[in-house]
Structure formats: structure tokens, C-alpha cells
Amino acid sequence: MARNLLLHVRGLSKRFGGLQALEEVGISIERQQIYGLIGPNGAGKTTFFNVVTGLVRPDTGIFELDGRAYEPTSVHRVAAAGIARTFQNIRLFPDMTALENVMVGRHVRTHCGALASVLRTLAVRTEELGIRQRSRELLEYVGIGHLGHLQARTLSYGDQRRLEIARALATDPKLLALDEPAAGMNATEKLALRKLLERIRSDGITILLIEHDVKLVMGLCDQVSVLDEGRIIKEGTPAQVQHDPAVIEAYLGRAHVPA
Amino acid sequence: MGSLDTFVQQVFNGLVLGSLYALIALGYTMVYGIVNLINFAHGDVLMVGALTALSVIALAQAMAPGASGWVLMIVGMLAAIPVCVLLSLLIERVAYRPLRNAPRLAPLITAIGVSILLQTLAMIIWGRNHLTFPQLLSSEPITIGPATATATKLLVIALSAIIMVALLLLVQYTRLGRAMRATAENARVAALMGVNPNAVIAATFAIGAALAAVAGVMYASLYSVAHFYMGFIPGLKAFTAAVLGGIGNIPGAMLGGILLGLIEALGAGYIDQISNGVFGSNYQDVFAFIVLCAVLILRPSGLLGERVADRA
Amino acid sequence: MNSVPLNLHQHRRSALLATTLIALVLLVLPLVAQWLGPAWVRTFAFAALYVMLALGLNIVVGFAGLLDLGYIAFYAVGAYTFALLASPHLTENFPSIAQAFPGGLHVPIWASIPLGAAIAAGFGVLLGAPVLKLRGDYLAIVTLGFGEIIRIFLNNLNEPINLTNGPQGITLIDPVRLGPLRFDHTVSLLGLQLTSLQLYYYLFTVLALLCVLVCVRLQDSRIGRAWMAIREDEIAAKAMGINVRNIKLLAFGLGATFGGVSGSMFAAFQGFVSPESFSLMESVIVLSMIVLGGLGHIPGVILGAVMLSVFPEFLRHTVGPLQMQLFGRIVVDTEVLRMLLYGVALVIIMLYRPKGLWPAPQHGVAPASAPPSAAQPQTGA
Numbered sequence: 001m002a003r004n005l006l007l008h009v010r011g012l013s014k015r016f017g018g019l020q021a022l023e024e025v026g027i028s029i030e031r032q033q034i035y036g037l038i039g040p041n042g043a044g045k046t047t048f049f050n051v052v053t054g055l056v057r058p059d060t061g062i063f064e065l066d067g068r069a070y071e072p073t074s075v076h077r078v079a080a081a082g083i084a085r086t087f088q089n090i091r092l093f094p095d096m097t098a099l100e101n102v103m104v105g106r107h108v109r110t111h112c113g114a115l116a117s118v119l120r121t122l123a124v125r126t127e128e129l130g131i132r133q134r135s136r137e138l139l140e141y142v143g144i145g146h147l148g149h150l151q152a153r154t155l156s157y158g159d160q161r162r163l164e165i166a167r168a169l170a171t172d173p174k175l176l177a178l179d180e181p182a183a184g185m186n187a188t189e190k191l192a193l194r195k196l197l198e199r200i201r202s203d204g205i206t207i208l209l210i211e212h213d214v215k216l217v218m219g220l221c222d223q224v225s226v227l228d229e230g231r232i233i234k235e236g237t238p239a240q241v242q243h244d245p246a247v248i249e250a251y252l253g254r255a256h257v258p259a
Numbered sequence: 260m261g262s263l264d265t266f267v268q269q270v271f272n273g274l275v276l277g278s279l280y281a282l283i284a285l286g287y288t289m290v291y292g293i294v295n296l297i298n299f300a301h302g303d304v305l306m307v308g309a310l311t312a313l314s315v316i317a318l319a320q321a322m323a324p325g326a327s328g329w330v331l332m333i334v335g336m337l338a339a340i341p342v343c344v345l346l347s348l349l350i351e352r353v354a355y356r357p358l359r360n361a362p363r364l365a366p367l368i369t370a371i372g373v374s375i376l377l378q379t380l381a382m383i384i385w386g387r388n389h390l391t392f393p394q395l396l397s398s399e400p401i402t403i404g405p406a407t408a409t410a411t412k413l414l415v416i417a418l419s420a421i422i423m424v425a426l427l428l429l430v431q432y433t434r435l436g437r438a439m440r441a442t443a444e445n446a447r448v449a450a451l452m453g454v455n456p457n458a459v460i461a462a463t464f465a466i467g468a469a470l471a472a473v474a475g476v477m478y479a480s481l482y483s484v485a486h487f488y489m490g491f492i493p494g495l496k497a498f499t500a501a502v503l504g505g506i507g508n509i510p511g512a513m514l515g516g517i518l519l520g521l522i523e524a525l526g527a528g529y530i531d532q533i534s535n536g537v538f539g540s541n542y543q544d545v546f547a548f549i550v551l552c553a554v555l556i557l558r559p560s561g562l563l564g565e566r567v568a569d570r571a
Numbered sequence: 572m573n574s575v576p577l578n579l580h581q582h583r584r585s586a587l588l589a590t591t592l593i594a595l596v597l598l599v600l601p602l603v604a605q606w607l608g609p610a611w612v613r614t615f616a617f618a619a620l621y622v623m624l625a626l627g628l629n630i631v632v633g634f635a636g637l638l639d640l641g642y643i644a645f646y647a648v649g650a651y652t653f654a655l656l657a658s659p660h661l662t663e664n665f666p667s668i669a670q671a672f673p674g675g676l677h678v679p680i681w682a683s684i685p686l687g688a689a690i691a692a693g694f695g696v697l698l699g700a701p702v703l704k705l706r707g708d709y710l711a712i713v714t715l716g717f718g719e720i721i722r723i724f725l726n727n728l729n730e731p732i733n734l735t736n737g738p739q740g741i742t743l744i745d746p747v748r749l750g751p752l753r754f755d756h757t758v759s760l761l762g763l764q765l766t767s768l769q770l771y772y773y774l775f776t777v778l779a780l781l782c783v784l785v786c787v788r789l790q791d792s793r794i795g796r797a798w799m800a801i802r803e804d805e806i807a808a809k810a811m812g813i814n815v816r817n818i819k820l821l822a823f824g825l826g827a828t829f830g831g832v833s834g835s836m837f838a839a840f841q842g843f844v845s846p847e848s849f850s851l852m853e854s855v856i857v858l859s860m861i862v863l864g865g866l867g868h869i870p871g872v873i874l875g876a877v878m879l880s881v882f883p884e885f886l887r888h889t890v891g892p893l894q895m896q897l898f899g900r901i902v903v904d905t906e907v908l909r910m911l912l913y914g915v916a917l918v919i920i921m922l923y924r925p926k927g928l929w930p931a932p933q934h935g936v937a938p939a940s941a942p943p944s945a946a947q948p949q950t951g952a
Contacts, residue, residue, distance in 0.1 A: 055806070076809050076814045079812035080812050084810070087807070087810075091807035092807070093803040093804055093808075095803060100796060100799075104796050104811055105811050106793075107797055107800075110793055114794050117789055117793065117795075118784075124792070171812055296708075354918055357922055358921065358922070361921075363706075363707050364638050364707050365925055366921075367638065367707070367708050368858070368862060368917055369918050369922065371640075371858070371917060372913075372914045372917025372918035373918060375855065375911075375914030375917070378910065379914055382904075382907045383903055387907075495712075495716070499716075539727075541727050542727060548720045549720070551712070551713065551716045552720075556713070559705065
């Protein structure tokens, strides 16, 4: 049953002082799924992300990526293991160009060190060309190939979001974790994002996303989990989740549950 | 017998030192709590206070040769305090305020520059040599149990204690104190409540400077010397004390100061024995630095916890 | 890649021209300076030394964004290592060493410089490992503390075993020796008489140029990008798989290495070392050089180093006599003036030109019709 699971999390709990942010949370994402994590504000979605990617240490929890257990204690090791993420508030490197931002993403899959760089060995020159090439390809892939030479801080909001995705893809991830990638986008941009994510999935990468846009989630995701006050209250297909009374109550209050 | 006496003496010495460190540390901690800045120039404000007092006392002695030491001491402090306060306000206005929203390292670098400028100023006005600070109070030993003290040392402890109590009362019960605490926690919201952040910040610097002035005069009296570089080491040690107690935390600075004084006095007193003569008391300053590094590495929030502004 | 081949050619040609011009100036400078006075040659030699120091600190502060206020400690370690390996101090104070080296300790520079560099790097890693996770201002203070601790130890390690000779320092340090050439004599080379100062100038300039090369190559490398990423947003850098701790340590260690090499050269040049030369003020001087010149920008850093090492000397030669003329006496000592200069430089630059006199050109020009970004990318805390 767990044969095809890319990410398997069980029993994740995290308390911040008096607040139980996450309680016994579990998630099972199959390979090449687009998995949605939704829930009202403050439910703990970003905390969940932060734990899975190593930014926040959990109190309890078992984590498996691609069949192998991992300890989410070190952010850069999680990235090396194959989980790449974007951030709710966009964390680009503002003074670096778009291309350079993506090139930084290649860091974890390349390895030329200081000495080799100083000596400019053949290996270094080859690797640098490869990094530059691949980064340009990724910029094209997300649709901002023509903006590579611009400083990241000068890009439009939508382009910045796409750049962040390109940078995450540069790490050759198995799982792409996106924290509200559609926030602040208009309908056209959301459509383009949806196309991009479907393309990423069909190219072999599994996607986990936090989103508030219900329509986007329902149209895009294969499976959805609903988080409310730190607990998973429902998981299933978008259709199943949409009509579940507990979910409706969590979002809109008891009065809105159809009798 | 002998060793208990030594111990009590060292504890007393530690209290004297610690009181001074506490006074100076309060300046660092209040400023850091309110504007997230290490006021690198704080130790040099102390130095200016000491040297100003020196000059004024020399002048007073020339004009009224029979004046008592206590009077001269008071005159010195009363002269040093306004000079230091004005200097500190000037520095805040000219060098720190424009950089309040700059990336964190910019104000620190500027503070270093201001520190150097103050030292240069002192070099020009008072020269580069070590100047003798006169023994104003009698140096007759006063025995308190097994420990020997002097009038100056007792003054340090007493005056520091009074000032610290006064400061706690000010911060806790006065309007200004409330405004300081509010601005330290969240300047933007405090402003919405009618607090003028610039005025409160200026007041914080002023209070810290006044404390430094008093500490400077007493430091110079204790060691009978004043010179342009005298602020650096006590300044660094006092910052250590502030971090030890929890930066931004006023009782923390007091606790940290006393504690650091005790550590230093006991350490310097016993290091000879502990290290079998390898390290002598000339390594005294190293203690404070080791405490600094240890605290920052192992428990950067300090003993009583930090109280720094929310980065809104 | 949107540069037209023709532009590239022009760019290459002007770069070549500039390089040849600079090379020529550097080559001829000491010969001209000698005519002005040997003190000037010494100044330029020190300028080259400061360029090395500044480049080293730039790796730490400018590239990696770590404010190190105790940088001079690595300079001290390099200097004292060289001093111990190439002077009579150890043989005079430790009979066992005197026996092992009957002819005296005269470790040649091809061994003592790498050793000095390695030991300095070791100190860098040792000091850096526990502290690099601290936030900016705390890191600054801790490194300051470390610098002071090292200075105190250098000042006091003359009992019970005399390792550093305390405040008197170590004297009679061997000069640099390249084969038969001894750098403390005037030498005949290619028909020219080159004084000791001029020889050291050339050596230091070559070393400084090597340092520049290393820095340029690092800046445009995978490591250089990682440093910049850490500087801009440490959390995002971690999320991209950058081992932030190790990369910071690398910067710290490399900076220390530069310091160690410069320190060794300083010891050989000066012939003696004492703890006085390694105070906090020296760390601040190097910091002001890179801040004034342009933090993180290699040409700017060089400019700052040259300016702040040459200008005080220039002042010494002009302000002194000027004061004598105006006031009949020296009102402000040139040493004081020098310190004043550094203090003013730091404050004025931070207030009015925080990026320095010659900052890195903003790359990535905004397109004319770009709307302002709705969300500002967050910088790391």
C-alpha cells in the first residue's frame, strides 16, 4: 500500500508554548500527485510546511521521503534529500538577477569547491556552463526566460512567484512544496500557474501545495487534506472534501452546514 | 581563617566592580531594548564624563583650595552629567537617528566610527597621556567584618544601589517609564497611542549617558586614572554584563553587572592558585571576554531573557 | 547571452588596455617614489599589505556578510608564527630547540608562509565554528572579544614559558630570502639598483595581485553565489540546499588565511613584532578601508585600502609643516589626525554613501515599464 508513496508523514505534533499548532498530523502523498493542503487561516498549514522542510523542529512525528526515513532537522539536508519549497511571502535574493537566483538553486546538485574555483579547472568551467545552461532552461520553462538579466526585486509579483518556482526546480526535487503560490494572482495568472504545475507534474515531480483558492485547488489537485486548528479533519478527493460537513463547518461555521 | 577572609574581600571587591558594571550596562541594555542598537560609543561617553569631571575638579580646586573632597566629587559629577547627556543626545540625533531603518550592521559601523571620533576628541583636548584622577575621599581603610573598604568603594556601592532603585521606580511607575517600555516593545503601536518615539528614544539615551557619567567619575576615582582609551574595556565588560542578564532587560543588566563583577574579582583573586601560577591576575580582563563569548554562544538570551523590540 | 560579438571585442580591448596601464604604473611606482623619498616606497609597500588585508576581510564582511571586528587576530597569528620560525627567539628560550637547530631557526618562506597561513586558517575555523550562527551585531562583538583575548595572550605569554616575549615582542626576524636574494639589502637587478623597500614593494604587490585573482575567481563561482545568497536571505539559502554553516566557515577561514599571509609578510618586512601592532584599532582600520571603498566590490576595496593607507602619510607630510606655519606648534598630532580620519570616514560614509565610494554597479537594470513589485522579498533576519 505504501509502495508508491513519495512523502509519508505520521503523528506529527508541534506545540508552541501554550498553542498546540499541530496535533497527530499525517499525510500520504503518492508519486506524481498534486496534493493540496487547505484549511482556514491559522490552521497550521505553514507550520506543517516548516516542519516537513526542516525549518521548525517537531515534538513528535515520523517522516519518510521516497521510502527512506528522514529527520527534518536540517533545512539544507532536506533540500538535498529532494524537497524544495517556496515561501508564502516570496523569499528571493532581491539584488541578484533572476538567472543568478536560479543558479543558486543548482548549488545543491553541483559540487565544485573553493580551491577548484580559484584554479578554474576544466571541471569548474564545465560545471559553470552546465549551471548557466540549466538555469536558463528553467527560466524558459516557467515562462520568464526573457527576464533572466533583471534584478529579482524589479520583477512583477507574478514573475517573482514564477522565479521562485524555477529556483526550487533547480534543486532537482522529488517533491515541490509550494506555499500559496497563487496568492495575489489574477485569473489569467492563475490559469498559467495551473498549466505550469500540471506540466511539472507530468515531468515527474510530485507537488504539495497550500492554497486558499478553492477553485484552483479543486481543479488542480488529485487529493486534498483539510487542516483545522492543527488537526486533519478530512482527506480525500476534492469532490469528497468539498461537500463534507466538517469541512464546511470549519470554514464557514455551523450555520452553513446543509441540513 | 585566612581563606574565608580573602573570599569575603574578593566578594566585596566584586560588588564594587559589579555596581559600576551594572550602571554602565543599564545604558547599553536600555538603548538596545528600544532601538536594537549596540551603542558602541557608550564606553567613550563614560570616558568623556570622567575627563570632564577631572578638568572641572582641577578648576574647582584651583578656585577653592580648601574645598572638601565630597564637595569636589559632587561638583565633578554635576559637571560630567550634563556634558555626557548633551553629547549622547547629539550623537543619537546626528549619527543614529538617520540610520534607524537601515540594515542592522550600518548603525553598528557608525557607532564604531563615533567611538573613534570621541577618542580622538579626547586625545586633542586632554592629550594622550594617562592623567591622575585625584583621591577626593579619604583613603583610610574602613573595616567591615573581614573585608577592608575605602570611602570611595562604599560610595560606589551605595550610589549605584540608590540610582538603580530610582531607575526601576522610574521605569515602572512614571509616565516616561511606561512610554519607554511601550516604545521598547513596539514603537509603531506606541506612537499610535500618542507616545513620541523620538522623544522617548532621546530620553533613553540621556538617562544612559547620565548613568555613564556617574560611573565614569567613580571609575576614575577608584583607579585614580583617566585617559582617552579608558572607556573601551569597562564598556565591553558592561556590554557583556547586559547580555549576561538578558539584553533589553533592566533588572537583567543590574544582575548581570553584579554577577560579572563577582566573577571577575573571584577569578582574578584565585586564578593564580587554580592554574598553579601559569596565569596571573594580569589575565583579569580575559574573564569578562570569556564570559562574553560563553554567554553569546551558549545562552544568547541571557539569564533573565531578552526584551527586544518586535521587528514589525 | 545578449552581448553582440563586436561589443565583446571592444570590451576585451579596453580591459586589456586598462590592465597594461595599471601594470605599468605598479611597475614604475617605486622607482618614482624613491625619487620622492624612501618613506614613500615604504608607504606603498604597506598599501599593498593593506590591500591584502582588506581583500581578506572583504571575503568575510563583503562577500559573506559577517561582521568580524577581531580580524587583526589572524594577522597577528601569521606574524607571530613567522616570527617564531625565523628568529632567534625560540632557540634562545628553549634549549631543546637550540639543540635541534644548531644553526638557528631560519625556516624558509616557502614553508613559513604556508604554515602561518594554515595556522591562521585553523584559528579562523576554531573561532568561527561556535559563533557564526549568531546574529550580526552579536557576531561583531564576539569576534571583537576574540581579537582582544588573543592580544592579551600575546602580551602575557612570557611566563611561565616564554612563548611570545610579552610586550617586548620578538625581534631579529629574518627578512625574506628568495634564493640568493636577501630582501634587506640593496640588490642589483636588470641594471637597476633596487633598495630593500622597493624589493618588498614588488613582492607585496605581486602577492596582492594574486589575492585579487583569488577573490575575483571566488566571487564568480558557485561558492561566491552561495555567499551572496546567504547575505541576502539566509533562510532561503538554506532552503536551496546551501550548507550555510560550512560556507560561512569557509569565508571565515579564507579571510583568516589572507590575514595569516599578510601577517607573515609584515613580520619579515618589519623585522620585529609586538602586541601593540595588533590592537582593535587595526581591525577597525581595515574595516574602514572596505567600508569606505565599497563593501563587497573588489575594485572598491582596493581603492579604500590604498586611500586610507596613503592619505594619512600624505597628511603627515603636509599637515605637520602646515600646523607649524600656522600655529608655530603641532596642535593635532598626525597620529591623532589619522585616527580622526578613520572615524570620520566610517560615520560619513554610513550616513551619506553607505555603499561606499565605488560600489558594485547595480546589475539587472529594471525595464522601463516594470510595475513596482507588490510584495518585497524579505531579507533574512
